[in-house]
Amino acid sequence: MSALAGSGATDARTAKVIQLYASPPGPDSGDRRGARDSGRRRHPSQQASGHRTRHGATQGDSFLGHPNTDGFGRPPARVTPISNEIALSDEALGVEHRGPSKSSPLFSLGGIRNAVADTLTSTAGFIRERMAGEYEVDEFGFDPHFTESVWFPAVRQVYEKWFRVEVTGIENLPLEGGALLVANHAGTIPVDAIITSLAVRDNHPDNRYVRLLAADMAFDSPGISEVARRIGATVACTNDADRLLRQGELTAVWPEGFKGIGKLYKDRYKLQRFGRGGFVTTALRNAAPIIPVSIVGSEEIYPMLADLKPLAKVLGLPYFPITPLFPWLGPLGMVPLPSKWHIHFGRPIETGSYDESSADDPMVVFDLTDHVREEIQQTLFRMLSRRGSVYFG
Secondary structure, three states: OHHHHOOOOOOHHHHHHHHHHOOOOOOOOOOOOOOOOOOOOOOHHHOOOOEEOOOOOEEOOOOOOOOOHHHOOEOOOOOOOOOOOOOOOHHHHOOEOOOOOOOOHHHOHHHHHHHHHHHHHHHHHHHHHHHHOOOOOOOOOOOHHHHHHHHHHHHHHHHHHOOOOEEEOHHHOOOOOOEEEEEOOOOOOOHHHHHHHHHHHHHOOOOOOEEEEEOHHHHHOOOHHHHHHHOOOEEOOHHHHHHHHHOOOEEEEOOOOHHHHOOOHHHOOOOOOOOOOHHHHHHHHOOOOEEEEEEEOHHHOOOOOEEOHHHHHHHOOOOOEEOOOOOOOHHHHHOOOOOOOEEEEOOOEOOOOOOHHHHHOHHHHHHHHHHHHHHHHHHHHHHHOOOOOOOOO
16 A cells, blocks of 8 residues: 555556455345435435446436545546456546645745634634623534634644645535434544544535544543534444434544554555444434545554554553654654645435334444445545645645
C-alpha cells in the first residue's frame, strides 16, 4: 500500500489488490418479506427501483445500494497489471477524481492571522448571545448554539485551509429522517469524526447535523466529555443510537474503534474488523438506511511508526503513538500534518425490506456487516489509486 500514499502511481502489487476488491458483489441471499416503508423523504438518487450494475444495467426490483465511485469526474489513472491475465477495466475502477492542486493557506502568516481573527470574532459573538440566555440544550447535551458559534468556526479553519477537504456523494444523504453513517477510522487521534460532522453540516442542502457515537473514553476524560456532549456526541451504545435514529437524526459510527485509529502507518487504509455488527443490528431495528462513508487523508495526519504498548498500559491508554514528530517535538509534535482530504458518501444500503426478526439473526447481521465493510474498502482503493500528492494535492 505504500505506492498508494505517494504521487498517484500504482505498482503491480497494488494493481492486483485493486482488482480483487473491484469484483462485483454476490447476489442477495435469501428472500425478504415486504418492505417497512417509513415514508421518509429522500433525494432523487435514493428513489431508484432497480440495482445498477457496473455496466449500467438494472437488476431486480429492490435496491440495496453501492458507493457511486464511478462519478469522480476524469479518466482513470494508468494502472499496470501484475500479469497479462489481470486486466483492470474502466468499469471496474470507475473514473478518476482529482481535486485542484493547492497548498494550505495556513502556511502563510496572513492565513494564520485571518484564521485567528475569524475564530475570535465568532467567539465574541457567542459570548454576547449567551449572556442573553436564548439557547437550548437537548436531552443528550447537544448545544447547537455553542456548536455553530464557537466549535464549527474554529474547526472550519482547519477543514478549509489545512486539510482542504473535498466532499462527494452528499446527495446520498436523506433530506430528512434518520440514517446511520458508517465510516473508516484512522489518524491516531479521531479527527475524522469532527471533520465528517462539519462536512455534512456545510455541504448538505438542508445543513443537517451529524450526531456522533463516541467511545467511552471520550466521556471519561475531564473537559473532553463536556465538549463532546455539546457538539452532539454521545456514548456508542445501543440505547442512545436507537433514540437518535427514532428521532430522525443522522447518526455516525466508526466501527473499527481503537483498532482503526491505533494502527501503524504501514497498515494505512486497510480496514480492521468491524466488531460484531452492532451498528447493523441498530439499523435493522430502526429500518434506517446505512450510508458507507470513505475517508482519504486521515491516515497521514499523524503517521504512526510504532506503538509503545508498555507505556500505554501504564498510562491507561489503548496505545502510545510514536510519529515522526511526536514525542520528539513535545506539544508541537501534536500538530497534524496538512494532508489533502477527500470524503465520499456512498449510496445508501436500505434496511427497510428486512423482517423485524432479522436484527436477531446472526447470519443476516454478519452478511450486512461484511457488505458494508467491503463497500468502504473498495471505495478507498479506488480513491487512493486516483489521488495526487498526499500533502500538496
